[in-house]
Amino acid sequence: MKQSVLIASVLGGGVALGAVGVAGYQALSHKATPAAPVAAASQPVAVAQVASAPTPAAASVPTPAPVAAAQPAPAAKPAAPQHASYAKVLSTKPITETVNGTKVVCHQEQVVRQAPVQDQNRVAGTLIGGVVGGLLGNQVGGGNGKKLATVAGAVAGGYAGNQVQDQMQKRDTYADTENRCMEEPSTxxxxxxxxxxxxxxxKTGTVRMDHKPGKRIPARNGQLLVPTAQ
Incomplete structure (x- = not known):
């Protein structure tokens, strides 16, 4: 009797656990899938066929062509500079240096010259003096003394005449001019x-040249075409 009760209790507990498990499974199934509404028994159920609206074809949009990356424009080459063919001369200044040396200086000078002597031996003076002296000596004394006085007077007169002519010749001069030169230091x-x-x-500039230019100087590519003084 007791065994029967025990078996009945075990079986009853197993059935209860099984029922609880089935109820839990159904509850989980109902939560996952919503139940469809139940139509009234008296109304026929029309199954609504919802036609799917045709999906409009996507508008054909032209694909834009790929745009090339902008390339920087090449830099323009600078124009070659234009140069004048001539340079205009603004001013010219001579360059000098001091030179030391000598120079010959000449001037006119007045001089006294002796006149040319015609009678170098002064014969005329000697003769004239001798005659005069002889005449004077002849007036002295008499006889042989007179002769001696005449000779002595002639000799003395000749000498005196010679000296007188000499003095007269020396005083016979004339004025003349003479060109006289001499060297003097100079710079x-x-x-x-x-x-x-x-x-x-x-543009303006300066250059040293070995000759005096005119109003302009030839040039090429901005450079003068003349030699410069060293």
């Missing part, structure tokens, strides 16, 4: 070049 200024100021391509 001078020598031109060794020219400092030239010019204008070329709107």
């Amino acid at each position: 001078s200024q020598k031109v060794v070049g020219y400092q030239v100021r010019y204008s070329l391509d709107g």
Whole structure:
């Protein structure tokens, strides 16, 4: 009797557990799938066929062509500068240096010259003096004394006449001019070049040249075409 009750209790507990498990499974199934509404028994159920609206075809949009990346424009080459063919001369200044030396200085000078002597031996004076002296001696004494006085007077007169003529010849002069020259130290200024100021391509400059330029100087590519003084 007791065994029967025990078996009945075990079976009853197993059935209860099984019922609880089935109820839990159904409850979980109802939560996952919603129940469809139940139509009234008296109304026929029309199954609504919802036609799916045709999906409009996507509008054909033209695909834009790929745009090339903008390339920087090449830089323009600078224009070659234009140069004038001539430089305009603004001013010219001579360059000098001091030179030491000597120079010959001449001047006219008045001089006294002796007249040319015609009678170098003064014969005329001697003869005239002798005659005069002899005449004077002849007036002295008499006889042989007179002769001696005459000879002595002639000798003395000749000598005196000679000396008188000599003095007269020495005093026979005339004035004349003579060109006399002599060397003297001197300094001078020598031109060794020219400092030239010019204008070329709107710019001014200076250059030393060995000759005096005109109003303009030939040029090429901004450079003068003349040799410069060293």
